[in-house]
Amino acid sequence: MFVAFVVPAASVLLLVTVLPLIYLVVTSFTPLDMTNPGSLRWAGLSNYRQLAADGRFWSSVWVQAKLSFWTVTLQMGIGFAIALLLNGRMRFLELVRATFIVPMVLPPVVVALIWKILFTPDVSILDWTLGVLGLPQPAWLADPSLALWAVIVADVWEWFPFVMLMLLSALQMLPTEPLEAARLDGASRWQVLRCITLPLLKPTIVVAVLFRLIDSVKAFPHIFIMTGGGPGTATEVTNFYAYLQGFSYTYIGYSSAIIVVMLLATLLMSLGVLAAAGGEFDVE
């Protein structure tokens, strides 16, 4: 009987997600070019062969790796530190929770715009403050060695509250007995954290890392608005490179191949994170 409740949603889901992804994979085996309607023909693995030899693709993978590594590490580090700090301080909790959700619910476009303005010399209060403090005032977004950091800062600001709120609610649900027992046995704060709190939090930490990692691979609006992939290709992540290939240069077939490879890599990476966490995870 319940089947009737599921059928409409399942068929629509099939129609809007499964079929398009099949179409994407098929397209990746063609040299489809939007300016040339006759180009939707089978070309075997030629896109993938081209991809393996494409230096700009590999450079985009490296930029992506740097972006993912730093955003996830900083978000986890800052989020965890603040969660530990606030745990047990009920007085601040409601206020903090109401405040901290603001960055992550803002439209990504607005986040990107705010940070674009903040990182633009002469018009930004950040730039002015650095000047007053006698610090260097770099042109963040125009400097190849700093542009990626500007994007990382915007992303960390947007998402560390997510990690912090997740870990905070997990901390509040921890059983108190083992913690008290350890303290009675004379364990130091650091020992309690390392030997008891961390292992108990592991499932939450794994989920947080997984979600941040997945989302870091999807980074688009920040790069589109703040840097346009530049200067040069300094902030050109794989996702953005695929967009350029498909929609600026019209090579849809090649673009699809990039995305298929990216999707497989993300899937493997996620399974890797779950496996590293020790296989005790089940998909809900």
Added chain:
Amino acid sequence: MSNRSSAWTATITTLLIVVVLCPVFFIVQMSVRSGLEAFRMPPTLLFTPTLQNYADLVESKFVRSLMNSTVTATSTTILALLLGVPAGYAFSRARFRAQRVVSLWTLTTRMAPPIAFGIPFFLIYKDLGLIDTRIGLVIIYLTFNLSLVIWMMRAFFDGVPRSLEEAAYIDGAGITTAFVKIALPLAAPGLATTAIFTFLLAWNDFFYSLLLTRSEAITAPVAIVNFMNYESWEWGKVAAAATMIMLPVVALSVVVRKYIVRGLTAGAVKG
């Protein structure tokens, strides 16, 4: 807890709140300053706020894009709820062998960058004439909204006791009656939360609108970027537009703040 450490916590907490909110205040204050005033450094603390930027916006095409955002986000929410709520209920009350497949698939679609759906939808829409239409956006938003509704509602229905429905079955009610008359009203808060979430995600979308609209169906997040390029960086107006886009989002999410993290990880792995 000693007084000193509590004072430290208070200081650090205040500092954190300032860091988190400052960039947002920065753009809001910029939106109520007149043209050149916005960038005078050092910033003047005392200034006469002006709504000129907003007045200019209301007379521009930006209003139309706000309208498109509202209509597409609302329609996709209604559609996703109509399809997804019964499915979420069924997943909560019955066990299907396909359930695991569906949840693995949900996680996979969650991993796909928007362009993975963007490319095939773009090609199909070009053939169907759905480029630059609101209905086109509404359909593609289902790629992420439908599974979100299913998993969020499933969790909310799990929290509704079955006993009342079982009593109704004994009285001869069918599954549909039990669902509509009993379970659904009890899950109303969850329904509202899910609706707000779906609306927010569609409202915040940038990529699909960038790819699939041109001028007729363009939504506010893309309009603001175009606007930035054509109006030669009129920062005051850009700031006012950004403020208008984020206001409903901030207001709605404060209402559902307890569920934000749960919603963002819907369909996730469970330890």
